[in-house]
Amino acid sequence: MSESNQLNTLNQQAVARYQNNFLKEVEDHVEEGQWVKMCMQCGVCAGSCPFGAHWEHSPQKLFMMIRAGKREEVLSTDSMWLCTSCYNCVVRCPRKLPITHIMHGLATYARRLGLVPKGQPTEEFATLFWNNLAKTGRINELKLTLGHYFKDGLISGIKTALGMQSIGIKMVLAKRLNPMEIFGGHGIKDLKGFQAIIAKAREIEDKKHGAAH
Amino acid sequence: MAETKTAAYICAGCGIGDKIDVGQLEKIAQKEGKMQVVKRHDFLCNEEGVQLIRNDIANEGVTHVVVAACSRRSKTEAFDFPSIAMARANLREGVIWVVAEGSAHDEVRQEMANDYVRMGCAELKKMKLPEGNPDKAENRRILVVGGGMAGMTAALEAAETGYAVVLLEKQSKLGGWAAQLWKRVPFKEPYAAPQDTGVAELIAKVSKHPRISVHLNSTIAETSGAPGRFNVKIAQESGAVSEELVGAIIQASGFTSYDITKLPELGGGLPNVIDQAGLEALAISANGAPIKRADGKEVKSVTFIQCAGQRDESGTHLPYCSGHCCATSIKQAMYFKDANPDIETVVMYTDLRVPGMGEDFYRSAQEKGVVFTKGKASKVETTGSGSKVSFRDLILDEDTSIDADLVVLATGQVPNSGVNIDLPDDDPVKTQQVSILNLNYRQGKDLPQLKQGLTDSHFICFPYETRRTGIYAAGPVRRPMDLLQATEDATGAALKAIQAVENADAGRAAHPRVGDLSYPMVRLEGCTQCKRCTVECPFGAIDEDERRFPVFNESRCRRCGTCMGACPVRVISFENYSVDTVGMQIKAVDMPDEFSERPRILILACENDAYPALDMAGLARHVYSAFVRAIPVRCLGSVNAIWITDALNSGYDGVMMMGCKHGENYQCHFVKGSELANYRMSKIDDTLKQLGLEKERVASYEVAITDSARVAALINDYVAKIVEIGMSPMKGFA
Numbered sequence: 001m002s003e004s005n006q007l008n009t010l011n012q013q014a015v016a017r018y019q020n021n022f023l024k025e026v027e028d029h030v031e032e033g034q035w036v037k038m039c040m041q042c043g044v045c046a047g048s049c050p051f052g053a054h055w056e057h058s059p060q061k062l063f064m065m066i067r068a069g070k071r072e073e074v075l076s077t078d079s080m081w082l083c084t085s086c087y088n089c090v091v092r093c094p095r096k097l098p099i100t101h102i103m104h105g106l107a108t109y110a111r112r113l114g115l116v117p118k119g120q121p122t123e124e125f126a127t128l129f130w131n132n133l134a135k136t137g138r139i140n141e142l143k144l145t146l147g148h149y150f151k152d153g154l155i156s157g158i159k160t161a162l163g164m165q166s167i168g169i170k171m172v173l174a175k176r177l178n179p180m181e182i183f184g185g186h187g188i189k190d191l192k193g194f195q196a197i198i199a200k201a202r203e204i205e206d207k208k209h210g211a212a213h
Numbered sequence: 214m215a216e217t218k219t220a221a222y223i224c225a226g227c228g229i230g231d232k233i234d235v236g237q238l239e240k241i242a243q244k245e246g247k248m249q250v251v252k253r254h255d256f257l258c259n260e261e262g263v264q265l266i267r268n269d270i271a272n273e274g275v276t277h278v279v280v281a282a283c284s285r286r287s288k289t290e291a292f293d294f295p296s297i298a299m300a301r302a303n304l305r306e307g308v309i310w311v312v313a314e315g316s317a318h319d320e321v322r323q324e325m326a327n328d329y330v331r332m333g334c335a336e337l338k339k340m341k342l343p344e345g346n347p348d349k350a351e352n353r354r355i356l357v358v359g360g361g362m363a364g365m366t367a368a369l370e371a372a373e374t375g376y377a378v379v380l381l382e383k384q385s386k387l388g389g390w391a392a393q394l395w396k397r398v399p400f401k402e403p404y405a406a407p408q409d410t411g412v413a414e415l416i417a418k419v420s421k422h423p424r425i426s427v428h429l430n431s432t433i434a435e436t437s438g439a440p441g442r443f444n445v446k447i448a449q450e451s452g453a454v455s456e457e458l459v460g461a462i463i464q465a466s467g468f469t470s471y472d473i474t475k476l477p478e479l480g481g482g483l484p485n486v487i488d489q490a491g492l493e494a495l496a497i498s499a500n501g502a503p504i505k506r507a508d509g510k511e512v513k514s515v516t517f518i519q520c521a522g523q524r525d526e527s528g529t530h531l532p533y534c535s536g537h538c539c540a541t542s543i544k545q546a547m548y549f550k551d552a553n554p555d556i557e558t559v560v561m562y563t564d565l566r567v568p569g570m571g572e573d574f575y576r577s578a579q580e581k582g583v584v585f586t587k588g589k590a591s592k593v594e595t596t597g598s599g600s601k602v603s604f605r606d607l608i609l610d611e612d613t614s615i616d617a618d619l620v621v622l623a624t625g626q627v628p629n630s631g632v633n634i635d636l637p638d639d640d641p642v643k644t645q646q647v648s649i650l651n652l653n654y655r656q657g658k659d660l661p662q663l664k665q666g667l668t669d670s671h672f673i674c675f676p677y678e679t680r681r682t683g684i685y686a687a688g689p690v691r692r693p694m695d696l697l698q699a700t701e702d703a704t705g706a707a708l709k710a711i712q713a714v715e716n717a718d719a720g721r722a723a724h725p726r727v728g729d730l731s732y733p734m735v736r737l738e739g740c741t742q743c744k745r746c747t748v749e750c751p752f753g754a755i756d757e758d759e760r761r762f763p764v765f766n767e768s769r770c771r772r773c774g775t776c777m778g779a780c781p782v783r784v785i786s787f788e789n790y791s792v793d794t795v796g797m798q799i800k801a802v803d804m805p806d807e808f809s810e811r812p813r814i815l816i817l818a819c820e821n822d823a824y825p826a827l828d829m830a831g832l833a834r835h836v837y838s839a840f841v842r843a844i845p846v847r848c849l850g851s852v853n854a855i856w857i858t859d860a861l862n863s864g865y866d867g868v869m870m871m872g873c874k875h876g877e878n879y880q881c882h883f884v885k886g887s888e889l890a891n892y893r894m895s896k897i898d899d900t901l902k903q904l905g906l907e908k909e910r911v912a913s914y915e916v917a918i919t920d921s922a923r924v925a926a927l928i929n930d931y932v933a934k935i936v937e938i939g940m941s942p943m944k945g946f947a
Binding site for chain 2: 023037038040041060061064065067068070095
């Protein structure tokens with residue numbers, strides 16, 4: 001079974017199991033999702049978000065949509081992917097909802113189900129970052145940066161890289177960037193142990209929410 | 214009565230002696246005021262000063278005293294001589310604290326002080342020591358009308374305090390609405406789940422209390438009398454009529470649920486659409502088992518529609534919020550959730566209002582999984598075995614719908630206020646209304662209503678007070694409320710009723726001139742039977758006899774003097790407050806001639822708000838013109854037009870009337886006094902025209918107690934305007 005088919009199945013299972021009770025699904029599968037029912041719709045989060053104007057649906061609206069059972073719309077919006085974790089909403093919420101965490105929880109859950117809009121830049125960068133990190137247990141900045149520049153193809157990658165050239169050279173001179181890292185770079189001491197931790201964490205997650213990719 | 218002996222005591226303390234020539238004041242009190250004893254003291258309110266006055270009263274036979282010192286509102290404990298008549302000349306707050314500093318103002322300051330002493334002496338000579346209301350009555354029993362939560366609580370509280378209570382209930386059993394509830398909204402910790410109503414216990418307590426006699430199946434056929442001597446004819450369903458004598462009445466006649474069939478657009482009248490009372494009935498008949506609809510189907514989904522027929526701006530339904538319904542719907546949603554968390558419960562609201570500890574209750578419901586949807590329902594229709602609620606989602610800004618087995622409409626409370634006495638007699642609404650108290654008062658059968666049919670006189674300032682002395686309203690008849698508020702209301706009203714019977718027995722006034730022993734006296738031989746006093750009395754205290762002469766029920770009177778202000782032939786007066794006590798003060802002022810460039814402005818200031826504001830202007834040293842002379846009045850309603858005419862005739866250049874806000878959101882302590890004054894003053898222009906004077910020479914102002922800075926500015930602006938218009942041509946004729 002291909003990955004997308006697998007995701008599709010998982011998604012359908014969730015739909016069937018919760019019979020349109022999306023709030024319950026969120027409570028069971030989204031990090032801090034049990035808080036969604038406590039929102040009192042005051043709108044302070046929406047008004048506090050520095051990126052609010054760019055969100056298709058504010059946190060306030062997302063909570064209302066969850067209660068209204070708008071599963072597809074919530075999980076396929078890219079709103080929660082715009083959260084920069086500034087925690088303004090969390091600090092201000094009169095009902096003490098951990099809104100930032102719920103946003104990340106929703107994003108993660110949407111990704112698990114394969115419902116993230118295609119080409120969502122935050123999701124793409126997050127995937128790149130994770131894969132980079134998981135390989136050696138630490139970030140290879142050169143590879144991460146280049147991977148990011150060239151994500152949309154060779155031509156645009158070269159353009160971006162040339163544009164950033166002077167900064168890159170300065171960073172090399174200041175010993176903030178090692179060009180030799182291009183040949184694989186260095187990893188952490190106990191890479192095996194690290195990978196075992198990651199594997200275990202994934203096992204727990206999958207057991208809880210169903211296997212994703 | 215013993216011989217009159219007058220005395221003036223002039224204080225030189227608090228800086229009065231530094232700024233004013235007290236010797237001159239003494240001379241004026243003696244020569245012009247004709248005071249038989251005149252004394253000065255450097256610290257009149259201290260023990261020695263007060264003793265000086267006491268000695269003169271005890272040993273010298275002094276019966277009438279002018280204290281020329283601070284405002285009549287200051288040092289009232291020190292200058293407390295209940296056995297004599299007393300006037301106060303306000304030299305401190307009224308003169309030295311408000312007149313500009315410096316020797317340039319010495320002359321006007323002294324003139325002002327001199328005038329206040331003249332005015333004090335003039336007032337005193339027309340004053341008598343109030344001897345107390347002869348219409349005393351000692352009945353201390355309390356009648357409670359209505360046997361619901363508020364009525365039973367009031368009865369029990371009054372009985373526990375030691376007063377005998379007659380409790381009257383229209384139905385065949387006590388309990389009212391409270392007895393028709395399965396559970397009540399929590400009223401004590403932890404505010405998380407519905408609680409037992411406790412009504413059965415309360416009914417048991419009330420029924421067996423030795424000081425409470427309960428009349429079931431009973432209504433009132435007639436109420437007559439006054440505080441301390443109400444005569445109530447109780448009609449039983451059987452037709453038998455009995456009479457009870459009581460001292461005060463608490464009306465706790467409760468509310469009726471807004472008629473659900475008036476809301477067809479929200480499904481009112483459909484089989485699976487009920488109101489909150491309907492759901493209580495279902496819950497009671499389920500008795501803890503799953504709640505079933507009338508057709509026997511178990512309810513799996515329920516939607517509550519808040520503000521059904523309430524907060525309506527179109528004018529069709531109730532315009533107000535009934536306050537309890539949000540918490541009640543939350544409670545009812547918990548009936549379902551507590552029994553089975555899988556039942557879908559949706560509360561559809563536009564603004565969720567849960568006063569008091571209700572916020573905890575709201576959170577508890579959210580934790581239990583009650584879904585709160587901010588939306589406005591537009592239509593409820595039957596679909597299949599249930600209902601479809603179409604609504605506007607106010608957060609997602611879209612039209613959508615929801616299905617439910619059962620729809621509950623949170624309709625509002627309509628007060629059981631009886632007859633709206635302000636409607637004309639032939640009004641079709643009025644002819645349908647059934648009276649509750651059947652008062653035989655001249656002004657109507659029931660208590661006056663404040664707004665929206667609610668029986669109250671001021672929601673914030675005077676809770677429980679109605680405009681009928683000795684009759685108090687408690688519970689949802691007064692304003693929409695829940696059980697807890699009704700309980701508190703009832704306790705407050707019981708205390709008010711107790712105060713009323715005690716005051717009636719002592720011949721004293723009730724709120725707001727509590728303890729006042731003066732009462733209106735009428736010289737009937739001068740009366741022209743014009744009926745103005747009987748029509749205008751804000752408290753319905755005055756009836757008419759068969760010859761249309763006024764009959765004063767002094768115990769019903771609040772001593773505002775509105776009748777005195779209304780009387781065109783000036784035959785109504787109080788012993789210590791009359792057309793003469795104020796009139797003589799007006800005339801006592803020394804009037805400089807037309808060319809002196811010293812205008813004289815009379816201020817008639819309501820003693821409840823405007824006069825304190827003037828005092829506080831002094832306290833805060835807000836400087837105002839020394840050309841004004843202020844006289845406190847009980848209420849602007851007591852201002853008789855003759856005072857204005859007299860003032861203008863005797864050469865005053867202007868008259869400022871300062872009273873409380875009237876009309877919508879009024880602040881008048883006597884409810885209608887300032888409104889009536891305003892109405893009367895709208896006719897003063899004719900008088901001014903007759904005298905050939907500019908209409909600016911009489912001006913009315915609404916002054917609140919907080920207006921201390923504003924009142925000084927008002928005075929200064931008005932004086933400037935008068936100076937601009939020029940001096941009155943009337944000087945020197947009087």
